[in-house]
Every structure is written in C-alpha cells, then in structure tokens.
Amino acid sequence: NAGVTQTPKFQVLKTGQSMTLQCAQDMNHEYMSWYRQDPGMGLRLIHYSVGAGITDQGEVPNGYNVSRSTTEDFPLRLLSAAPSQTSVYFCASSYSRTEYYEQYFGPGTRLTVT
Amino acid sequence: AQKITQTQPGMFVQEKEAVTLDCTYDTSDPSYGLFWYKQPSSGEMIFLIYQGSYDQQNATEGRYSLNFQKARKSANLVISASQLGDSAMYFCAMRGGWNTGNQFYFGTGTSLTVIP
Numbered sequence: 001n002a003g004v005t006q007t008p009k010f011q012v013l014k015t016g017q018s019m020t021l022q023c024a025q026d027m028n029h030e031y032m033s034w035y036r037q038d039p040g041m042g043l044r045l046i047h048y049s050v051g052a053g054i055t056d057q058g059e060v061p062n063g064y065n066v067s068r069s070t071t072e073d074f075p076l077r078l079l080s081a082a083p084s085q086t087s088v089y090f091c092a093s094s095y096s097r098t099e100y101y102e103q104y105f106g107p108g109t110r111l112t113v114t
Numbered sequence: 115a116q117k118i119t120q121t122q123p124g125m126f127v128q129e130k131e132a133v134t135l136d137c138t139y140d141t142s143d144p145s146y147g148l149f150w151y152k153q154p155s156s157g158e159m160i161f162l163i164y165q166g167s168y169d170q171q172n173a174t175e176g177r178y179s180l181n182f183q184k185a186r187k188s189a190n191l192v193i194s195a196s197q198l199g200d201s202a203m204y205f206c207a208m209r210g211g212w213n214t215g216n217q218f219y220f221g222t223g224t225s226l227t228v229i230p
Contacts, residue, residue: 031216040123042205042222050215058217090159092218099147099209099216100166105159 002026006091006106013081013113021076021109023091030096032074033103036060036087043090049074050096081113116141116210120221127196128229134181135191135224137206143167147209148189150180153223154202162204165189196228 007022025032033048035058045058049068063085065077074093078085088110092103117140127133139148150162165173165180173180181190189208193200206221 033218035220040222042120043220045217045219048215048217056215088157092159094216094218096216097212099143099145099211100164101147101209102149102161102164103207103218104161105151108157108159 004091004093004104004106006089006109008109009107011109011111013078013111015081015083015113017081019078019081021078021089021091021111023074023076023106024072025074025091025093025104026072027093027104028071029093029104030071031094031103032068033058033092033094034064034066034074034076035090035092036085037090037108038087046076046089078111083113085111086113087111116143116208116214116217116219118206118208118219118221120206120224122224123222124225124227126227126229127193127200129198130195132192132194133196133226135193135204135206135226137189137191137221139187139189139206139208139219141187141208141210143211143214145211148180148182149207149209149218150178150189150191151205151207152200152202153205154199159205163191193226198228198230201226201228 034046035043047066091106
C-alpha cells in the first residue's frame, strides 16, 4: 500500500498562474480532504469529499476548486495563484460515516507563490 | 460550533520525564472522536492515539496516553519517559458526527522540545 500520495512535493508559482495539486489514495477511503498549514494556525480545511461525486467547502475554500470523479483521486486546483496561498498543503483520507476513524495524511506539498 | 483549543504554543521537558499537552474541545455532537497527531521537523503527520466519546477508559498506546475528561471537554496527551525523538509539533483533533460531515477539526498545535 502506498497510502496517500501527493505530487509535487515542492512548487513555485508566479502570481496569477494556475496549477493542480494531485492527491491519490489506495485504501478505498470514501473521505478525502485538503488542508493548508500556515505557521501558528494549525491545519485549516480547504475542501473535503465524503465520496465520489460529492464535495463540500471547508473553512478556507476561496481560490481553490476540487472535484472527485473517482474514489482514489482528489485533486486541488488553484485557479489564479496569489502570494497569500503560499503554504504547505496536505491531503488526507479516511473512512466516511464515522467519527471513530483517524485520517491518513500525504507527505505534503510546499507551495510558494511569488 | 466545533472548536479545538491548544493553549500551550511551546513546551519543554527533560529527557525521561513525563509531559502533558493540553487540549480542550467544544462540540454539540453527542458522538465524536478525539485524535492526537505528531509532526516532526521533517513535516509528515503521524497519527498517535484515538479516543471515542463513548469510551469509558482512557486510551493508551505505548508511551502515549490520552487523559479524557468528558465533563470538562478536555483530551490531554500524556507522554511518559520523554525521548529526544519526541521533539515535534503535536496537534489535537476532533472528528464530528454525520451532521457535520464527519469533518476533522484541528487545534493550532503545541511545539514540544525534549532537553537532554
């Protein structure tokens, strides 16, 4: 099992550019989520999905889009990058419909927007 | 509203001593899960321990134990016999019920430094 994989590990973008952060999991988890981590602010939820075809907004969704066409993949799209989106991004997965199961995290993507 | 509060931005502990990292939570869900994660300087998020809201006994995993006090809405992490490798950020998290989409909510973290 590869667990949760994320690509790329590092990315530098110019303001206004768009890009997609890839996330995949091989554990057949229905629940997938994207977080951003900024110093002193913990992990903030961007978007999440409870199954293929279902997505919802988290705490900080502006500037980001997601889709969930398969159980395995949950890409995060930055529409027009801004310096405020400089952060470390984590994808995570878990079983759905339960509050009693932990999330598994990917290794993270460090994004810098200049 | 669901909320996790970690009031200790940084903590120091002597090697081989025990340390308690504080976590309080707020929820109206009757059923929820509480989790602790460790983030070493390398950046990955490592799951440590879990406690269900209906569990009567405190969870333990090796040197980690979760001091769960439901009436006080606290879920403190206790690390016994600290080791240098325990130096890391520690995040408390709560997973809510189905009516909140089983979302996870994270605290802002506590940075633990183990002193030789």
